[in-house]
Amino acid sequence: MPDGQFTILIVDDTPENLAVLGELLHPTYRVRAANNGRRALQIAQGHPPPDLILLDVMMPDMDGYAVLNELKAHEKTRSIPVIFVTAMDATEDEEYGLDCGAVDYITKPIRPAIVLARVRSQLELKRARDFLHDQNTYLEAEIVRRMGENQLIQQISIHALARLAETRDPETGNHLRRTQEYVRTLALALQTHPRFASSLDARTIDMLAKSAPLHDIGKVGIPDHILLKPGKLTPDEWEIMKTHAKLGSDAIEQAERDAERPVEFLSIAKEIAHYHHEKWDGSGYPEGLKGDAIPVSARLMALADVFDALICRRVYKPPMPYDQARALIEEGRGSHFDPDVVDAFIRQFDVFCRIADNYSD
CATH class of the missing domain: 3.40.50.2300 (Response regulator)
Known part of the structure; x- marks a missing residue:
């Protein structure tokens, strides 16, 4: 001047x-x-x-x-x-x-x-x-702008990968967006719960929501005659279908190894992809983990994924009414699902219904 x-x-x-x-x-x-x-x-x-x-x-x-x-x-x-x-x-x-x-x-x-x-x-x-x-x-403004750009690129990359899985299974529609919001809703509802408070801080919840769309990325490795089969799978076909969990986590793990430094959301995405079909009583796959041995991220994803599968139309079944799906989720309390996660789902059931309506196929 x-x-x-x-x-x-x-x-x-x-x-x-x-x-x-x-x-x-x-x-x-x-x-x-x-x-x-x-x-x-x-x-x-x-x-x-x-x-x-x-x-x-x-x-x-x-x-x-x-x-x-x-x-x-x-x-x-x-x-x-x-x-x-x-x-x-x-x-x-x-x-x-x-x-x-x-x-x-x-x-x-x-x-x-x-x-x-x-x-x-x-x-x-x-x-x-x-x-x-x-x-x-x-x-400071430039840092904010570049961070915003990086986050946008990250988000687009996540969805691009997730959409790749969807192209193999075209009936899923808005499944990714719905399950992402279900997971966020459950995490926020459990944020102050004594069992979850230490693992569900605001940053982790954001990472959970970002990672959720990658839960079925492993389906790209499942043959079409199994993935797209309109009827019930044979036992051998089911065994092949179940490998999508490990295929997904292996792919994400390879991406982690290729990264120059640790990427937090990839670690969470790998957990979700690998363990979201585990069940609270140990009867799930691929590892047969039981109770708290199942990562929190996967426990949330498990309920979100099942609820959405129940309420959506498939070639082999009609969509289930929301209340009926809720009843089945409640039946799985303590067997398929973490009891506290089910309780959070019940408290937030109206929110789940709004999400399902807002992002309906």
Whole structure:
């Protein structure tokens, strides 16, 4: 900023002092004047605010210390540098003024060269501070923008991979979006539960929701004659179908190994893909895990996936009414599903129904 664009506010209750400082500074800077503290605060709060204030200390009604205190108390004015200009020339007065927050202390009678040098120095410092602030503001905005871009790319990549699985099983429609929201709903409902509070912080819940669409990514490895079979699978075909859980987790694990550093959502996605067909009583697959040995992410996904499968039309079955699906989920409490997850589902059943309606096929 050129010197002529800087605005300096002079505050003094003596007209002669205002005139002297005004004549000294006016050729180089824009100058405003106030003959009392109240008026000075009004000007400082205005737009644009002054870049520097030359402030007398001894003034009636409101002295310079009180004015400085008020300036420091408000966000809009606290960063304006203040130089005390006063007849109080004792060392302890100067120390006290600087302790109050003034950036410099000039004693009267003023010496023009000293005043101009001190003013120039403070304005140069302000110019540097403003430049750094602008740079920091720009960098912060750029970081936010790039993080947003990265998150968007990540989200698009997740959905692109998940849609790849959907192309093999075209009847799933909005299954990905519904199950994603079911998982988020369950996680939020359990966030303060004693069994889940330590593992369901806000960041983890966000990662869970992002990872959920990858739960069936392993279906890309299942042959069409099994994946798309309209009727009941034979025992041998079912064994092949069940491999989609490990196929999915293996694919995600390979992506983890290819990454230059750990990616949190991939770790959660791998858990969900591998374990979302496990059952609370240990009768699930692929590992036959039981109870709390099943990762929390997979327990949430298990219920979300089953509920959505029940209420959706398939070539081999009609859609099930929401209440009937709820009853079957309740029947699976303590056998197929974690009891506390089922309880959360029951509490949030209306939300599940709204999600199903909003993202219906």
